Amino acid sequence: MATRSTAVLAGLGGWLPPRVVDNAELTARLDTSDEWIRTRTGIRERRVVDAGMSTVDMSVEAGGRALRSAGLERVDAVVLATATPDQPCPASAPQVASRLGQRDAAAFDVNAVCSGFVYALATAAGLIAAGVARDVLVVGADAFTTLLDPGDRGTVPIFGDGAGAAVLREGRDGEAGAIGPFDLHSDGEHAELLVVPAGGSRQKEPEQPSDRYLRMEGQAVFRHATTRMAESSRAVLDGLGWTVGEVDRFVGHQANIRILNTVAKQLGLPADSLVVNIERTGNTSAASIPLALVDGVRDGSLRPGDRVLLAAFGAGFTWGATGLRWPDVPVEAVR
Numbered sequence: 001m002a003t004r005s006t007a008v009l010a011g012l013g014g015w016l017p018p019r020v021v022d023n024a025e026l027t028a029r030l031d032t033s034d035e036w037i038r039t040r041t042g043i044r045e046r047r048v049v050d051a052g053m054s055t056v057d058m059s060v061e062a063g064g065r066a067l068r069s070a071g072l073e074r075v076d077a078v079v080l081a082t083a084t085p086d087q088p089c090p091a092s093a094p095q096v097a098s099r100l101g102q103r104d105a106a107a108f109d110v111n112a113v114c115s116g117f118v119y120a121l122a123t124a125a126g127l128i129a130a131g132v133a134r135d136v137l138v139v140g141a142d143a144f145t146t147l148l149d150p151g152d153r154g155t156v157p158i159f160g161d162g163a164g165a166a167v168l169r170e171g172r173d174g175e176a177g178a179i180g181p182f183d184l185h186s187d188g189e190h191a192e193l194l195v196v197p198a199g200g201s202r203q204k205e206p207e208q209p210s211d212r213y214l215r216m217e218g219q220a221v222f223r224h225a226t227t228r229m230a231e232s233s234r235a236v237l238d239g240l241g242w243t244v245g246e247v248d249r250f251v252g253h254q255a256n257i258r259i260l261n262t263v264a265k266q267l268g269l270p271a272d273s274l275v276v277n278i279e280r281t282g283n284t285s286a287a288s289i290p291l292a293l294v295d296g297v298r299d300g301s302l303r304p305g306d307r308v309l310l311a312a313f314g315a316g317f318t319w320g321a322t323g324l325r326w327p328d329v330p331v332e333a334v335r
């Protein structure tokens with residue numbers, strides 16, 4: 001599946017909750033070590049929501065920054081990519097829209113877990129291409145730590161919380177920031193490899209408290225993630241007519257530094273083309289790509305005119321990629 005669109009990236013913002021949990025804090029309560037976490041994942045610290053803080057709260061912070069970055073007060077639609085809405089029902093996007101003063105905007109959630117931001121960008125580009133909306137706020141936000149068993153060393157070191165956002169506006173093909181084509185896929189056969197078993201419509205009888213926690217088969221997920229992100233990236237390069245050598249920056253979902261390095265190797269991309277911020281964020285699920293984009297702009301590794309490839313993989317399984325020439329957008333500090 002591939003689409004062409006004239007949606008243009010016009011604004012970008014990100015936000016992380018203030019509480020820092022470093023590896024030392026985890027080693028005090030889990031059977032793990034700073035060395036294991038750093039060498040196996042690339043993570044040194046992550047941000048975690050305090051009690052009372054939610055996906056909507058983080059989305060409002062990131063969304064407000066993206067609107068200011070775009071110089072816009074009003075958008076026609078708000079698309080929120082999240083797997084951790086504030087409640088199972090209703091969707092969280094309308095609350096984000098209201099709190100950002102977008103009371104009559106279309107607003108809905110997209111759940112493709114860690115691929116959510118790429119899926120939400122494609123959805124927003126589709127709304128623009130169909131003439132349904134001119135300006136769309138796309139937010140990727142997750143409070144994934146709320147799904148973790150606090151005693152599980154297999155998941156707790158990996159995930160963090162955060163939100164990132166972008167504004168897409170109607171534009172012309174070929175201008176800086178024009179995004180697409182998109183390559184999106186899924187394979188539900190592997191849902192059980194990365195799953196929260198309870199809390200949905202398929203009730204567990206009897207439900208155990210641990211059924212509300214994320215279960216992950218890390219090695220299997222790792223293998224699928226590398227293969228699929230590389231495949232999807234190649235499809236987008238074909239669609240754009242770019243060679244691998246023409247890619248200036250690869251911004252992949254920040255799940256594990258070893259996954260990013262493996263994908264780069266499979267594609268033949270030099271390691272210094274990777275935009276990486278996982279050491280300070282952990283895996284923030286749908287927030288990870290926009291937060292990496294924000295950090296890339298702030299530290300100067302993403303510059304106007306750069307050819308940028310985005311790729312993600314998440315639970316479901318879902319995966320996808322897209323590309324754009326980086327536009328000149330102002331970006332506020334995340335923290």
Ligand code: ACO
Pocket residue numbers: 031032033036037040041113114115153154157158194216217218219220221222225255256259283285313314315316
């Ligand atoms: N500290 C110390 N040792 C640990 C830890 C830990 N935190 N976790 C696991 N180990 C041990 C294991 O018990 C195992 O020990 P053993 O050899 O004695 O049996 C050993 O380390 C190796 O375990 P593996 O699971 O093989 O470790 P691996 O190198 O695969 O790393 C990891 C695990 C980091 C989870 C990796 O597999 C990974 O990143 N997978 C992908 C995960 C991912 O991307 N998830 C998110 C997808 S996106 C989404 O939608 C949510």
